[in-house]
Amino acid sequence: MADTDYPWAYQFDATRLGNKTKHLKLSLNESERAQIAKAYDLLELPELDVDLEVRPWRRDGLAVRGHIRAKAIQQCVVTLEPVDCMVDEEFDRTFLPEQDSRGRRRTDDDTLEVDLDIDESDPPDYFDGPQVDLGAVICEHFALGLDPFPRAEGVEMDEKYAPDPEEELKQDEEQKPSPFAALEALKGKK
Numbered sequence: 001m002a003d004t005d006y007p008w009a010y011q012f013d014a015t016r017l018g019n020k021t022k023h024l025k026l027s028l029n030e031s032e033r034a035q036i037a038k039a040y041d042l043l044e045l046p047e048l049d050v051d052l053e054v055r056p057w058r059r060d061g062l063a064v065r066g067h068i069r070a071k072a073i074q075q076c077v078v079t080l081e082p083v084d085c086m087v088d089e090e091f092d093r094t095f096l097p098e099q100d101s102r103g104r105r106r107t108d109d110d111t112l113e114v115d116l117d118i119d120e121s122d123p124p125d126y127f128d129g130p131q132v133d134l135g136a137v138i139c140e141h142f143a144l145g146l147d148p149f150p151r152a153e154g155v156e157m158d159e160k161y162a163p164d165p166e167e168e169l170k171q172d173e174e175q176k177p178s179p180f181a182a183l184e185a186l187k188g189k190k
Contacts, residue, residue, distance in 0.1 A: 007039035008032050010135035012054060014062050014097070014127070021055040026138075037072070040143055043082050044073040050138055061096040061124060064134060068142055074150040081152045087145035094124040095132050 010026065028036070028048045037045040048070040057063035070087040127133075 006133070006136040006139040007035045008135045008139055009133050010138065011131040012134045013131050014095070015130040017054060017056060017062055019056055021053060024050075024052040024054065026050040026052065036139065036142070039139075040072075040146060042072050042074055042146075045070065046073070047071040048142070052134065054134075057094050057124075058096065061094060062132065063092070063094045064132075064137065065092045066090065066134075066138065066141070068138060068145065070142060070145070072146060074147060076152040076155060077149050078155045079152050083147075083150040083152050085147050085150060087142060089141045089145035091137070091141045092121060093137055094121070095127050096124045098126050098128045 033045040051067045053065045068089045072085045
């Protein structure tokens, strides 16, 4: 996982999982919801509930499947009125410890080559120590479920503010480097 601070933490001790699947139901209290609302510029976050299934994965990792249900109140980007937003997100993540089962620390060489397939699940995240911050995972997926441009019902953007598709295409063409310019740059390096 990234070393980024999240507004809420929920540490799960991976060493206590054993070989059994654990089911967790989390309902955040008012203070925790207020922290998250502030971090994601929400007017209010009246509800945030999470169902988690944590199960062993590979020899010493864990897999987490979650379902987030929340009611958030955002600000309309046009009128600044409050807008209700329902978040209903599911996620499936896997984690491996930074050290392998023999106590050897994983190096960058272990993860340099990654083959990505759109049909396969994401590669595992790594955690250091005995705990995984599931709060960070929940915050990530909650934020992904928010509407990036909330609008009040019936509000539409005035056409005079909408970008002109022909102008955007012209700007894109101007910004693209010429293949001949790239060849000239290579020639100059010799």
